[in-house]
Amino acid sequence: MSKKITFTPAAIDALKEGILLDPRTPGLLIVASAKGSRVWRYRRRIVGSGESLKRTLGRFPKFSIADARAWAEAINKQIEGGLDPRALEAEAEARAKFTVDFCHGLYMEAVRLNQHRTKRTKHAKPVKPRTISEKIDLYDRNVRKVLGTNPIDSVTEKEIDAIVLGMTRRGAVTQANRLGAEMRVFFTWACSRRGEAAGIRMTINPAARIGELWNPQTVRKRWLDHDELPLFLQAVALEPERLHRRCLLLLVLTGVRKSELLEAPSTELREGRWIIPGERTKNGEEHPIALAPWTAKLIQTNEAWIITSPKKSTQPMLSGWPKVIERVRARMAEIGERQIAHFTPHDLRRTMRSHIEDHGIDEALAERMINHKLTGLAEIYNRNKRARAMAAGFLAWDQALGAMAIAAGVGDALEVVVSAEPPDTHQ
Numbered sequence: 246m247s248k249k250i251t252f253t254p255a256a257i258d259a260l261k262e263g264i265l266l267d268p269r270t271p272g273l274l275i276v277a278s279a280k281g282s283r284v285w286r287y288r289r290r291i292v293g294s295g296e297s298l299k300r301t302l303g304r305f306p307k308f309s310i311a312d313a314r315a316w317a318e319a320i321n322k323q324i325e326g327g328l329d330p331r332a333l334e335a336e337a338e339a340r341a342k343f344t345v346d347f348c349h350g351l352y353m354e355a356v357r358l359n360q361h362r363t364k365r366t367k368h369a370k371p372v373k374p375r376t377i378s379e380k381i382d383l384y385d386r387n388v389r390k391v392l393g394t395n396p397i398d399s400v401t402e403k404e405i406d407a408i409v410l411g412m413t414r415r416g417a418v419t420q421a422n423r424l425g426a427e428m429r430v431f432f433t434w435a436c437s438r439r440g441e442a443a444g445i446r447m448t449i450n451p452a453a454r455i456g457e458l459w460n461p462q463t464v465r466k467r468w469l470d471h472d473e474l475p476l477f478l479q480a481v482a483l484e485p486e487r488l489h490r491r492c493l494l495l496l497v498l499t500g501v502r503k504s505e506l507l508e509a510p511s512t513e514l515r516e517g518r519w520i521i522p523g524e525r526t527k528n529g530e531e532h533p534i535a536l537a538p539w540t541a542k543l544i545q546t547n548e549a550w551i552i553t554s555p556k557k558s559t560q561p562m563l564s565g566w567p568k569v570i571e572r573v574r575a576r577m578a579e580i581g582e583r584q585i586a587h588f589t590p591h592d593l594r595r596t597m598r599s600h601i602e603d604h605g606i607d608e609a610l611a612e613r614m615i616n617h618k619l620t621g622l623a624e625i626y627n628r629n630k631r632a633r634a635m636a637a638g639f640l641a642w643d644q645a646l647g648a649m650a651i652a653a654g655v656g657d658a659l660e661v662v663v664s665a666e667p668p669d670t671h672q
Contacts, residue, residue, distance in 0.1 A: 257283055257305055267310075273297075273317035275305060285313045287320055291329060298330055298538060308350055308514065342446055345400060346393040349384055351443045352431050356380065374524050375504065383420075383427050387412065397435060400452045405432075409458055418460045425459065428452045466594040468590050475653045476585070478646075480576035480653035488562065489569050491543045492552050494659060498540045498643060500597035500615040503590040505576065507563050510552040519544060519614075532616040534634035537643030538662035597642070604645045606638045614638050640664065 252267050258275040269272040272289035285302035302308055303315050323330045359372045387408055400417050405428055412421035432452040463502055469477050476496075484490050495506055503519055513520055514536075521532040536544060544551060550561040570590065576587045592614065601611050613635055647661040 246467065252310065254306070256582055257310075266543060267314065267317070268312045270317045273312075273313055273322055285316075287317050287323070289324060291324060292327075296323070301331050305534045330586065335384075340396050340398065340446075342413050342438045344393065345395050345397050346389060348435055348440075348443075348445055349393075349396045349431065351440075351445070352434055353377070355434065355443070362476075373529060375527075379423075381429060384431075387420075387424055388428070397445065398447045398449075400432075400451050402454065405455060406458060409455065413458075413460055414645075421458075422460055425452075425455045429455045445515075465584065465589075465592070467592045469588065469592070469602075472581075473585065474600065475649055476577040476581045477573065478650045478659065479653050479655050480573045480581050482658035483576055483648075484569070486555075486571065488552065488555060490659065492566075493569070493590075493593065494595040495540065495543055495551075496664050497597050498537075498543070498646060499534055499639075500594050500601075501532075501534075502594060503566070505532075507552050507561050507566075509561075511546050511549060511551055514523065514544065514551070517541065525545065526615060526616055528618055530616060532619065533632065533635070535632070535639050539641040539643045539647050539660070540639065541660050600645075601638065601642050604641050606641060610634050610638050614642075 252265065252359050255326075257265065257275055257277075260275070260283065262277050262279050265275050267275075267278070268487060272287045274286055274288065276286055277283045283305040285305060287300040287302070288297055290297050296479045298320070300320065302313055303312075308316075319331055323333060356377060388511070391408055392404060409421050409425045410534070412418075413425060429452045432447075432450050434440050436450045442445065478489055481490050481493050482616050484493070489605050492506065495501075496503065499506070499519070501521065509519075509521065510527065513522070517536050519534040519536060520533070523529045523531045526532050534540075546553065549559060554560045554562040570588065574585050574588065598611060598615050599651050601614065602608065606614070613631060644664055646662060647656065650659045650661050
């Protein structure tokens with residue numbers, strides 16, 4: 246009669262060296278060494294493969310008998326169900342690797358490849374650096390901390406909806422729409438054959454219905470009218486930092502988009518012109534701006550960036566502008582003794598466009614000055630004539646706004662330069 250094997254904590258403690266098999270759980274055993282350690286191990290042949298599976302759990306008593314049996318029984322269920330635990334483990338490791346962060350990195354690599362394409366096709370459009378920056382910024386600010394470490398195939402529709410709806414509740418309607426659109430593009434790519442080719446195994450798109458959360462957006466029409474613009478100039482003159490004054494005035498004088506100014510290196514300034522390359526403009530077209538005297542004085546700098554951060558001299562000042570705008574708006578209300586509606590840096594571009602036609606600048610020229618494309622324009626004006634007309638237009642606006650600042654009593658504070666050259670917008 247064979248001796249019954251006891252498998253108790255006392256029996257394990259008594260084991261000085263050798264192996265003790267668990268009589269109840271196939272494959273589970275504990276190995277004792279001469280040094281006194283007792284380690285849980287698992288050994289069992291996989292049916293049909295002719296190979297043995299070997300695994301180690303850890304030491305006793307850190308892992309109790311109950312812990313070890315639960316661990317071994319889970320492996321046994323896989324084997325008895327016809328599964329190879331090694332394949333499942335490899336799949337789990339791969340799944341853990343393909344987090345949302347990792348997959349977004351693969352997605353951005355694919356986007357950057359399109360950055361250098363010149364031929365537009367249905368499936369691959371060239372992507373501008375500005376668009377790439379916006380995609381990364383949207384993801385970093387809104388998604389990375391919430392979902393970044395999650396396996397991508399575990400992301401649910403509710404999780405994505407929660408992020409987008411949270412932005413909507415905070416009043417960031419436009420950003421919520423942009424983020425929703427970007428999430429749909431990203432997850433659609435991850436579920437596509439292109440994502441599969443990158444190693445992503447994902448069949449359900451959790452952002453497929455995100456379009457149902459689209460928020461209606463009203464077209465912004467805000468601009469500083471004829472009464473508000475002098476108040477703006479007076480309020481800007483009271484801003485203590487010259488950097489802030491320069492930026493706000495340059496936005497009104499040139500009519501460029503905020504990003505076009507804030508992200509502008511000083512190397513774009515040459516020979517009396519500011520030339521914004523096509524990769525930094527919305528329409529992809531180079532935008533040359535002839536610098537009239539006042540504009541030229543404000544834009545010149547010895548720093549690496551036209552608007553250089555006062556805290557980090559090697560970087561542009563990209564943040565903090567909403568607070569500056571709000572200070573200026575509050576001063577405008579105080580000076581004018583009236584309510585002043587909220588406005589943004591982009592509204593200053595609209596302000597410039599709304600005023601320049603009052604100073605001898607026709608609609609076609611005004612559109613060119615803010616780098617809008619017009620159908621058939623290239624057939625009407627040759628390049629040299631357009632350049633001369635734009636230079637005259639910027640000079641006319643420079644003088645008109647400067648005269649307004651002088652009339653408001655802030656010409657010296659705003660460093661206005663009066664040009665002796667008469668503007669001519671009809672060249």
